[in-house]
Amino acid sequence: MKKIISCSILNVDFLKLNDILKQLYENKIPWLHFDVMDGNFVKNLSFGSSILKSINDSEYKFFNDVHLMINNPLHYYLDFIEAGASMITFHIESYNFDFEKNLKLINLIKSHNVKVGISLKPKTNISEVFKYLKYVDLVLIMSVEPGFGGQKFIEETYQKIHELKKEINKENLNVLISVDGGINDTNAQKVREYGADVLVSGSYLLADIKDRKNKL
């Protein structure tokens, strides 16, 4: 099991972004998590691919983990690839669980030699992702209702991680499990014990990167 931290920049003060990137880089946080929201798929608007491009062109290099919480990822995924995405993760709910459409997007992302992830909301049953496991690099399990940072971790997430890890092992697949939302020092270890490889953290980590990175 890997031990990766992915820092969500959803709620950063963008006037201080360069200093935050410097701190994250110096503290060896390897992944940056870009929460892209369209105000429709989730009731919040965040940012587009231009932020990713600026960060990708900066002196601080990260694995750019793009999380699309948007209604029509087929229309926008290429902007993020051209802006420097290392991985594109989209929600299987975006096309109402349409397998053919979701698989088409997975293959399009991979055709650009970019990693691909799928994500599911808290209310979506974990078994909905099983049919995609042989095609993707990562599953992003939402441990909060997508749309906002600073929310409370949903306890039922542990069981979802456990079931997904069991399925990945049963199928002998090499798919990373990432958990996103409300991650902090009180749940990080248990989330990893259940099988998570990547922990996404925004508010907890950014409050004190140096001190808190070792608690995730």
Ligand code: DX5
């Ligand atoms: C929520 C986002 C999460 C969130 C994480 O829709 O996908 O990445 O920003 O922020 P915290 O760690 O504050 O819950």
Ligand code: ZN
């Ligand atoms: Zn996210």
